[in-house]
Amino acid sequence: MKQHYMIIDVALCFDCNDCFMACKDEHIGNNWAPYTDEQPRHGHRWMNILRTERGKAPRMDIHFLPMPCQHCENAPCIKASNGAITRREDGIVMIDMIKAKGNEALVKSCPYGAIYWSEEAATPQKCTFCAHILDHDPVLTMPRCAHSCPTNAIVHYLLEPEEMEAKIKEEALEVFRPELGTNPHVFYKNLYMYTKNFISAEVLVNGECFEGANVTLSGASAASATTDYFGEFKFDDLADGDYTLKVTSENLEYSTDFTIDGKSLNLGEIILR
């Protein structure tokens, strides 16, 4: 049976918050029973935009990870819910408004922190993939977050699992925090921008930015690059580990060892002699 999926491209998210506001617009003041109660006016982040700042000025970047309910195939919340949370045949994980009433413990069952407690409705709540729209709305055929996204960073798909498998391979999609083993239906492109690190520097020769130097990276992973017109290079997608960096140009050479340990590195100026 076709399943609902979401693919989110970290490279295209710039924290515009259209998704976050569209979610509020849809759910605050609107009761979409039996799907979900009204979202409280403040506090909930059914679309939670996580943020990471990497490196140090001026060689830094900032990336965002829009994180809704992951709609896991192997959802810890379902296991903890005693039947109050179920997974529909089309893959959408739903909290039963009535059965879950009063069960605040369910909030803690989600390792992604995607379930929120509503004091007003005395019920746990979360993203439903806008299932009420997917099921009934003839105009909007996708979740509000995806419809509002100006860069198509968030795209909704309804696919057979095999089609999705092919897409995952083709587009190198990943899930967030795979170590949890929850098998989410939310997939990410360019996830490394949020989860991994980079090293960057500027190469100088005779006091000027040096374009065209060869830079090679070896160690925990390998890559090569040439410096741009500001003498800069950047290796991204680096896992934690030990690396060696070599910068060469004709008879000039520079080499250094470094360790990535959860942080991106701006090595500053490398003077090539």
Add this chain to the structure above:
Amino acid sequence: MNEFKKLTRKTQMTTGGPVFVYVDEEQDKIVRMTPMDLDENDADSWKIEARGRTFQPPRKTTYTAFTAGFKGTIYTDRRIMYPMKRVDFDPNGERNEEKRGESGYERISWDEALDIVTGEIRRIKREFGPGAMVIEPSSHHLWGNIGYRHSALFRFMNTVGMTYADHNPDSWEGFHWGATHMWGFTARLGNPEQTDLFEDCIQNCEMMVFWSSDPETNNGIYSAYESTIRRRWLKELGVKMVFIDPYYNNTNLLYGGKWFSPQLGTDSALALGIAYTWLTEGTYDKEYVKTHTFGFDEWTEYVLGKTDGIPKTTEWAAEECNIPAHEIRALAREWAKNKTMLAAGGLGGWGGACRSPIGMDWARLMVALITMQGLGKPGINMYSTTQGVPVDSDFYFPGYADGGIAGDCDNSAAGATFVYRMFDGVKSRPMTSNLSTGSGVHLHRMRLPECVLDDEVEWYGRGFVGASQEQQFHKYTYPAAGYSRIQMLYKYGGPHIGTMGEGNRYARMYRTKRLPFVVSQSIWMEGEVPFADIILPACTNFERWDIGEWCSNSGYNPDSHNQCNHRVIMLQQKCINPVGESKSDYEIFRAICEKLNVGQVFSEGKTDLDWAKQMFYASDLPTVISWEEFFEKGYYIVPVTNKAPSAPAFRWFAEDREQDVRGWISRFRPGDLVDQKGLQTQSGKVEFVSNSLKRFGHYDTDDKERPLMPMYIPSWEGHHTDRIKTYPLAVVSPHPRFTFHTHSDGKNSYVNDIKDHRVLIDGFYYWIFRINSVDAEARGIKDGDIIKAYNERGSVLFAAKVTERIPAGTCHCYESSAEYVPLGEPGNSTDRGGCINILTPARLMSKYASGMATEHCLVEVEKWKGDN
């Protein structure tokens, strides 16, 4: 399964884009609003061929987060639900003016409110004569050509006989007061033309320099994320991008590219370092400069240090702006090597730097740099990617500055075209001003407190000086000869305190007997509304009829609809009835006029929908769609089939041809040019030494910040001042991302929940102040702490955001907080609301340039200790 409500689709427009509004009519309730998906009956989109690819925009409009969350400001407990009177205000007895801002309010009826307001109007007119009643709207209130300030408000102002507090061009300042003297364009307040530049850019441009330009934050103006796709295409094509901004801004973070963070107030030094490199390495367009500039040799002597003994080398620039000299040289060389477009601000002009103490020199240096590289040649222009898409600008529909239902030719652009199309002079008449005219009464918005509190105030230039460079030098005094002083302030829309320099002045202005009567017509209880004597509850444009076009200002921002990928002209349909006892601005004005026996003159018996229909017939719309069809569908997309042939901005100038771009100058201001060739300047060329400044003849004496040619004048709010010793942190305060001016901030809206907008601490949503880890650590400040920023102008509480996006020594804090929450005496105590503008200077740009320079301020910061 529940039955889902049947929803009706309506159409509405906002400062953050157009929306389809889905309404539950049975419950009189807005359920949702979304961007517009265009349908197969809507006109085709434009198409551009470039570098082997075809580019066509998505068939969907974009919106901003504050528009996506607009419902949170329609339905909120901060709405003013009924008219109110300050409890200790008695128009016939004790007024207790000094208590404004502290006293509470009591509910009164509309009749009672209107009686008090009209009673005061009659009294003031009889006792003080014209000019004593001042009306002052905020910038960018709601959207719609009928309800807008240039429209319903001006018609009311002129019907009743009130005086307008002139707005200063708060987004143009440096271009207006500076660049106009270098290249003219007064009809654009100094901004450059942008027509057909996207095609030129995507076909020819190799490098973009975004300088004080952050379109992903400010969206050009009103155009949401329409231009985002264009920058993505440019990136895909390998166009290099460089960002010069003290702050690692939201455009930079989306596209990557080299980031330069000049020390605050030193952008001019950086520009001169680039110019020096080009001059000494011979990498500028010498032939072009020879034929297209005036005074270039004299300026060259200054840059090379021959006149002042200081060569503006990259080392000299590096010292000033804290950017390594070799990086400045690399930027200069790469710029010269590539066909480069300079995005000097978010709209081909503008930019936060132009609203700073160095604004006039920065703007002029931007003109200087792009001129040196051959402004107008293919791929070389001042262009920010936000405008200049190939839509049909000849299809006529008025913008909001075209005067709407007022047709005020003195205070809007009505006289150019619109007024003759809108009013036949028999059945329908415009309503022009006899007070806010060249020879009438004037107040400068930035000097409003002084006009109330001081005996005499003087300044140069009447707000938006769009007529000529020379009129910037007209001197104004308050009170105007023969006229009375202010007796009444009719405040409309958003607050001053969060938007004008040294905001506490405005709070103090209210608390004096020199201002006997204050009305506030407002939708929300916020900012300085609780300083009024009478509060009249207005409604949003979602609660009334209007008509308007997306992004269309017209006037000083001609053809600005070419920011959007499609021209969207919209009937702004009334979605719900006004919330509570609120009324549309038009209906409030009408009710006052009726009590004053000028109701028929004001309204001509028309509703807002009647006026919208009259405007429909004043435009080109009836040639392509019937009123009935337009009424039903709610919008019209202008086809591109009749678009004029491509005429990129400045190409005519580069090629010494007759001016051929669309827009004001060619169509409505032919007198600005000689033989329709050359620029508006005296020489017709880009003037590195300005004849218009020379003619004024004061420059040997006392205009220190606007010399005859663009120079580096150290900022009077910068690191060379003595104040830096007491207030060592320099704050940059650009226009915000998640509210348009104060329009969407506060109001207990869920916009407050956006992580990069406000932070909830102990039950209060604090405005964000961004500080580098080094400065934070030195002060024992942690991320999320409540901090107090202060200087001699006041003190404000913020939530600290510790970040590397801003270098040590500089801080970042968007302006335009809607909230003003004084912890003690209003105007003289710490504000908890987050108005950085309490700390920014009230000083004008220079003695003769009456722009505001609120983008920079010096402060000290400490962890808040709970004091007032």
